[in-house]
Amino acid sequence: MTEPRRRHERLVAGLLGPSGAELTCEECFDLLDVYVDSELAGEHADERVPGMREHLTGCPACAEEHDSLRDLLTTLP
Amino acid sequence: MPGSVPAVQRVSAPASLDRETEARAWLGALRATGAEHDEAVRRLHEMLLRAARFELMRRRGMLARSNRETVDDLAMQSADDALTAILAKLDDYRFESRFTTWAYKFAILEAAVRTRRRAWQERELPIDPDAWTTLPARTLDPAEDLLNRERLAAIIEAVRTQLSPHQREVLGALVLAEVPIDVLAERLGTTRGALYKTLHDARRKLRTVIGAES
Numbered sequence: 001m002t003e004p005r006r007r008h009e010r011l012v013a014g015l016l017g018p019s020g021a022e023l024t025c026e027e028c029f030d031l032l033d034v035y036v037d038s039e040l041a042g043e044h045a046d047e048r049v050p051g052m053r054e055h056l057t058g059c060p061a062c063a064e065e066h067d068s069l070r071d072l073l074t075t076l077p
Numbered sequence: 078m079p080g081s082v083p084a085v086q087r088v089s090a091p092a093s094l095d096r097e098t099e100a101r102a103w104l105g106a107l108r109a110t111g112a113e114h115d116e117a118v119r120r121l122h123e124m125l126l127r128a129a130r131f132e133l134m135r136r137r138g139m140l141a142r143s144n145r146e147t148v149d150d151l152a153m154q155s156a157d158d159a160l161t162a163i164l165a166k167l168d169d170y171r172f173e174s175r176f177t178t179w180a181y182k183f184a185i186l187e188a189a190v191r192t193r194r195r196a197w198q199e200r201e202l203p204i205d206p207d208a209w210t211t212l213p214a215r216t217l218d219p220a221e222d223l224l225n226r227e228r229l230a231a232i233i234e235a236v237r238t239q240l241s242p243h244q245r246e247v248l249g250a251l252v253l254a255e256v257p258i259d260v261l262a263e264r265l266g267t268t269r270g271a272l273y274k275t276l277h278d279a280r281r282k283l284r285t286v287i288g289a290e291s
Contacts, residue, residue, distance in 0.1 A: 008225060014252035015232050016289055017280035025258075025273045032182050033174035058280070059273060061189070061258045068185045072131050073178060 013057075022054035028062045036070050100176035107167060122160050124177065125184040129155035132188035139196035151195065155187035162187075193257040202264055203254040204246060209237050212253070228287070235286040244279035251276055 023031065035052045038045035046053045056063045106117030129152040133140065140148055162183050170179055212233055236245060250256045251272070262269045283289075 008229065011252070012225075012229060012232065015236070015248065015280065016284050016287075017277065019284060019289065022277070025270045029182065029186065030169075033178040036182075037174040037178050058277070059258070060255075061193070061269070065182070065185050065189050068132050068135060068189065069178070069182050071135075072128055072181060072185065075131070 017058040018054040020054045021051050022058060023051040025059060025062055028052065028055050032066060032069060036066065036073065039070060040073060096175050097172055100170065100172055103176045104167060104170070107164065121163070121180060122156055125159045125180065126152060126156040128181045128184035129188040132185050133192060136192040139192050143195060151191050152188065155184055155191055159183035159187045190259045193259050194263060197257065197260040202250060202256055202261070204250050208249050208253050209233060209245065231287050232283055235283050239282055239286050240279050244275055247272055247275045248279050
């Protein structure tokens with residue numbers, strides 16, 4: 001994919017957001033630990049916490065915090 | 078007291094029992110008094126500080142203009158505030174994750190928000206009321222196929238004609254200018270949740286207008 005195409009798709013995704021039902025930022029924070037533990041345990045995290053994946057797609061700040069928590073837990077001894 | 082534990086899905090029973098035992102030990106110590114409480118708080122703060130430092134290290138590019146002392150202060154403030162929040166919310170923990178995972182998320186949040194605000198503290202918000210008017214010329218690369226160009230043009234037209242001025246302002250700042258949502262919330266005197274609700278409603282209206290709503 002070319003860089004202009006990537007920029008275009010990122011812009012359209014940012015403008016339209018995820019189309020499925022999504023959590024709010026508050027709900028995302030409340031359930032982030034459940035979702036990440038579920039991911040790391042190899043469970044079906046998206047079934048356990050419906051709407052989380054959609055929210056992480058639409059909210060860059062929550063997505064960053066999700067990635068950080070997951071990576072912290074995977075790097076801890 | 079198995080009856081007092083909220084029902085949760087558990088895939089691995091042994092792992093869950095370990096998790097529950099560990100969580101009960103933390104809760105018991107943090108709710109105790111005297112030396113047991115103090116030692117639990119000390120251990121928890123140590124963990125939170127480690128998590129805050131991890132987060133700040135991940136974002137060191139955003140803190141390039143901050144010296145070591147400032148970054149250490151940010152880590153300590155993040156750990157302190159996370160600890161305060163956790164001690165106030167112990168009753169909210171529902172045994173659905175490891176206690177330590179639940180606790181770490183507070184430190185990650187505090188450090189992430191502080192980093193974003195620090196990185197933007199001397200920057201003006203790039204809110205340009207004409208941004209939507211000039212966006213097509215800046216964005217619609219001739220290399221894009223006609224369908225994509227027409228779709229983006231329809232979205233931008235919907236932004237200009239269907240959204241409220243506040244929705245346009247929020248969408249422009251968060252999506253076009255990529256202002257972090259915490260920073261925008263602080264500058265506008267609102268909350269992250271309220272801003273995301275505005276963003277969510279604006280996006281839903283755009284999807285409806287261009288026929289992309291599922």
